Amino acid sequence: MIIVNFKTYLESTGKNALQLAKQAEKAAKETGACIVVVPQFVDLAKIAESVEIPVFAQHIDPIKPGNSTGHILAEAVKEAGAVGTLINHSERQLRLIDIDATIALCREKGLTSCVCANNPSVSAAIAAMKPDITSVEPPELIGTGISVSKAKPEIVTDTVKLVQQVNSKMTILCGAGISTADDVSIAQKLGTQGVLVASGIVKAKDPYSVLRAFADATKQ
Helix, strand or coil: CEEEECCCCHHHCCHHHHHHHHHHHHHHHHHCCCEEEECCHHHHHHHHCCCCCCEEECCCCCCCCCCCCCCCCHHHHHHCCCCEEEECCCCCCCCHHHHHHHHHHHHHHCCEEEEEECCHHHHHHHHCCCCCEEEECCHHHCCCCCCHHHHCHHHHHHHHHHHHHHCCCCEEEEECCCCCHHHHHHHHHCCCCCEEECHHHHCCCCHHHHHHHHHHHHCC
16 A cells, blocks of 8 residues: 655645646556555545545544534545545644544544554554554654665564554554655565655656556565
């Protein structure tokens, strides 16, 4: 699995977001890899109706419909075409009680939950909440181009070990600094099922070529 977080880069906003999503779709169809795109909220509906790969929201709030101005409603992202959401990204962190409530809300609404964690022990705590996916991402490596799978492989292996002790059925990804196909291959050899990536693809000179290389790497 490759999850591509568009964040709020201009390279993945508006028309650029749609173009990037279509490149991800092309790479997925050519290789059979599972590639998920995670656009900004304003681009979500447009992208969901334009591609045939999974589209996730970047966040949802654990709220009910009503008077919550400025918050993100699970029903709204699902109506827009999202099939899942990121939760607790390092740039949008939540309290554990809110992570638990958001996972439960995803389960209730039929959305796939991908919860980010910054270290193995937090990953294990999250595993007990039974999300669908967890991704370990040391914040200090995010956006550096220095991959966690190379710089701190013990974080990945410790996460896999602890998470599987708690929830053996959960999909485990790793993120932070993932920028080459070799990073993807190493991540899988360390026991994960894929990667969560952002700038390594979004800000690449040729995003399609990187996406294709990543997708090929998941098949090795």
